[in-house]
Amino acid sequence: TTTSDGKLLGLWASPYTTRVQLALKLKSIEYELIQENLQNKSELLLQTNPVHKKVPVFIHGDKPICESLIIIQYIDDTWTNGPSILPSDPYDRAMARFWAAYIDDKWFPLLKELGGAQGDEARASIVEKIFEGLVLLEEAFVKCSKGKALFGGDNVGYLDIALGCFLGWIKATEIMTGIKWLDETKTPGLVGWAERISSDSSIKDVLPEAQKLVELYTMSAGLEKGASN
Ligand code: GSH
Secondary structure, eight states, rough: OOOOOOEEEEEEEEEEEEEEHHHHHHTTOOOOEEEOOOOOHHHHHHHHHHTTOOEEEEEEETEEEEHHHHHHHHHHHTTTTSSSSSOOSSSHHHHHHHHHHHHIIHHHHHHHHHHHOHHHHHHHHHHHHHHHHHHHHHHHHHHHHHHHBTTTTTSHHHHHHHTTTTHHHHHHHHHOOOOOOOOOOOOOOHHHOOOOOHHTTTTTTOOOHHHHHHHHHHHHHHHHHHHOO
């Protein structure tokens, strides 16, 4: 088709935007990506997400939907002829949602906190918590994948997208800290999963490059430092 099915207000470096792009790609949905400047948010963003004022917002026709996980659910419910994103079994669906909430509410915030941690002790404690979280996610992978290659089994699913969207930032923080998060001895399942997911044809073109994220992070940290002087 030549007409697009929707608009996505987003930001290339935002893992939550990547998440929605992954779901749209999986379902072969044509859309227009509108890059936002978070320092100077567009009227359209403020109008369509007045509560949080955050990206991503997916606008389907004239209907805006906010919050990346809710958007993915909407896409899965609306484009039912493409591959399913959420598992069909109610218990598997519940588990997928549980772990996605864990990733968003607990795990990824730790990775963000690490950048602002003051002092070796604070840093070490966050690093430890990140590794503890990865061990939990390894267990989740073993249970959800049921011996298959991905969280979704043979096909890319909800958790592959919900966690996979962070791979660029996971690699970027590895470059910046020198810490290898995904370790073959502690989290062998996740190591294999990350390799498979980053080379998957439906994923790899959408994931932002780690090196570019490092440059962005270094630049914005420099700007903040400059501003506080
Ligand atoms: N829970 C939200 C989701 O899943 O969509 C998180 C979205 C989010 O944190 N977006 C960030 C944002 O728009 C960019 S990565 N920040 C702008 C702001 O906080 O003003």
